[in-house]
Amino acid sequence: MSTPEQYDALIIGSGEAGKYLSWHLGSQGKKVANVEDKRLGGACPNIACLPSKNVIHSAKVASFFQRGSEFGIVHGDWHVDMEAVSARRQRMIDGLRDMHLANYTKNNAEVVMGFGRFIADKTIEVALNAGGTRTLRSDYIFLDTGSRATIDPIPGLVESVPLTHIELLELTVLPEHLLVLGGGFIGLELAQAMRRFGANVTIIERNPTLVHREDPDVTEGLHQLFKDEGIDIVTSANITRVEGTSGKSVTVYLSDGAKLQGSHILVATGRTPNTQNMGLDVVGIKTIPTGHFQVNDRLQTTAPGVWAMGDCAGSPHFTHISFDDFRIVRDNLAGGNRTTKNRQVPSVTFTDPELAHVGLSENEAKKQGIAYRLGKIPMAAALRTRTLDETRGFMKVLIGSDDHILGFTAFGSGTSELLPVIQLAMSANLPYSAVHNIILTHPTLSEGFINLFNTVPKKQA
Numbered sequence: 001m002s003t004p005e006q007y008d009a010l011i012i013g014s015g016e017a018g019k020y021l022s023w024h025l026g027s028q029g030k031k032v033a034n035v036e037d038k039r040l041g042g043a044c045p046n047i048a049c050l051p052s053k054n055v056i057h058s059a060k061v062a063s064f065f066q067r068g069s070e071f072g073i074v075h076g077d078w079h080v081d082m083e084a085v086s087a088r089r090q091r092m093i094d095g096l097r098d099m100h101l102a103n104y105t106k107n108n109a110e111v112v113m114g115f116g117r118f119i120a121d122k123t124i125e126v127a128l129n130a131g132g133t134r135t136l137r138s139d140y141i142f143l144d145t146g147s148r149a150t151i152d153p154i155p156g157l158v159e160s161v162p163l164t165h166i167e168l169l170e171l172t173v174l175p176e177h178l179l180v181l182g183g184g185f186i187g188l189e190l191a192q193a194m195r196r197f198g199a200n201v202t203i204i205e206r207n208p209t210l211v212h213r214e215d216p217d218v219t220e221g222l223h224q225l226f227k228d229e230g231i232d233i234v235t236s237a238n239i240t241r242v243e244g245t246s247g248k249s250v251t252v253y254l255s256d257g258a259k260l261q262g263s264h265i266l267v268a269t270g271r272t273p274n275t276q277n278m279g280l281d282v283v284g285i286k287t288i289p290t291g292h293f294q295v296n297d298r299l300q301t302t303a304p305g306v307w308a309m310g311d312c313a314g315s316p317h318f319t320h321i322s323f324d325d326f327r328i329v330r331d332n333l334a335g336g337n338r339t340t341k342n343r344q345v346p347s348v349t350f351t352d353p354e355l356a357h358v359g360l361s362e363n364e365a366k367k368q369g370i371a372y373r374l375g376k377i378p379m380a381a382a383l384r385t386r387t388l389d390e391t392r393g394f395m396k397v398l399i400g401s402d403d404h405i406l407g408f409t410a411f412g413s414g415t416s417e418l419l420p421v422i423q424l425a426m427s428a429n430l431p432y433s434a435v436h437n438i439i440l441t442h443p444t445l446s447e448g449f450i451n452l453f454n455t456v457p458k459k460q461a
């Protein structure tokens, strides 16, 4: 082993938690190296959240063109230029890359491009992308290695060279017919975007409904939306094999004898944590059966002086949660006592309309035997939606016996921006009247809260 270079902190992976911790510790004058083997800044700005929302927005513009006459806009011939859609996405990514580089420079955090693995206690060897190795040592090591698309061991699937979200977002030619494996977050968002660009799309989901853990009104709403947009949905699908090559012709065979034919196939069936080939045995870092690093509620692994954050630590797979993992570790390093226990996990599925959620769903409340009063309105009751012709969907809120908000779900255009008000009331333990009684600007979507809380049944005396 070459003589290790000594650091105050080593961070493996430059995803959300990793980069923020690198910038934070660097700004405090610590000698920090952030090791990254692929894309600086991790998945979110390069291949996940931001590029997908960029492409989804282009698809929204396409849907406005399709709906032009509804708004009194008469246009001539138009078409989708996938090369230009892709170029717009790439421009955004390039800008984000510059922003990341500037942050590393400003905060004196070193970037080491290469794959990191443990070779001894507190010691990482980096196989440099540029060739050669470096050996780095620190008493403080933080893992933020993220996750990748799972490719199930279905006969013929690997051989079909399926698209993952990475290749799909980079397409410069529209698929004629896209088969989407999985009706979860990625499948729904990308299926709708591709359909709006003009592709035929079939979603193949193994459960009886899309987003099967959601309440029945949510799944019904999504099924109806996708049906109206001309997306085929095959549920309770048991795939026995795949034949052909994505980009040419692919056939998916189901156990009930059905045969689904497409030009391309996208896998969107969940994530696998990046925890392999990292020399974990050398330092005694354990993983759990899902492959994630084993951590406690302060995100400490089973090796002293090694923490894990974000997807690789099994935290809910969202960028905002990886960011919160960073805050927990940052504050505990400074002597705090923060944990991952009982934290809010808000989420938004960026279909159009969006599905925004925080707290308990009705399914969960029933399963846990928690009594609730339900307030619910159609989105059309928030009059803003009528000005926009975006009246599809509903909002609902679960209220506990003490008048506090237990959960909120909105399936409606622009509803992601409604979450923070509800989250604030929930985290400050305020009764729902605290939101109900605010003067809410007319005509905004949030004004819908007044109508929503009006529908909550009064407490029984």
Ligand SMILES: Cc1cc2nc3c(=O)[nH]c(=O)nc-3n(C[C@H](O)[C@H](O)[C@H](O)COP(=O)(O)OP(=O)(O)OC[C@H]3O[C@@H](n4cnc5c(N)ncnc54)[C@H](O)[C@@H]3O)c2cc1C
Pocket: 012, 013, 014, 015, 016, 017, 018, 035, 036, 037, 038, 039, 040, 041, 042, 043, 044, 047, 048, 049, 050, 052, 053, 114, 115, 116, 117, 144, 145, 146, 147, 165, 186, 274, 278, 309, 310, 311, 312, 316, 317, 318, 319, 320, 321, 322, 350
């Ligand atoms: C298509 C898509 C859309 C999404 N949209 C959203 C969204 O809208 N909102 C949201 O909140 N979440 C979204 N997510 C989820 C979100 O992207 C992830 O939860 C988040 O990026 C995870 O961040 P992370 O910090 O765990 O690490 P990541 O961003 O995954 O970064 C980990 C980095 O570590 C590197 N690495 C791994 N192993 C090593 C090693 N040994 N040595 C060196 N480097 C290594 C990897 O190459 C990677 O760059 C989306 C995900 C996908 C796939």
Ligand SMILES: NC(=O)c1ccc[n+]([C@@H]2O[C@H](COP(=O)([O-])OP(=O)(O)OC[C@H]3O[C@@H](n4cnc5c(N)ncnc54)[C@H](O)[C@@H]3O)[C@@H](O)[C@H]2O)c1
Pocket: 152, 181, 182, 183, 184, 185, 186, 187, 189, 204, 205, 206, 207, 210, 211, 212, 237, 239, 268, 269, 270, 271, 316, 317, 318, 347, 348, 349, 350
């Ligand atoms: N807007 C967002 O915040 C956002 C967007 C995209 C991804 N993400 C994150 O990334 C994670 C991964 O997304 P995802 O869509 O890959 O996973 P997911 O867990 O959301 O959905 C996967 C779906 O695939 C189905 N499935 C699994 N194996 C299958 C098979 N063999 N055949 C047919 N269907 C099968 C599952 O039943 C499930 O419905 C999400 O859980 C989420 O945490 C978040």
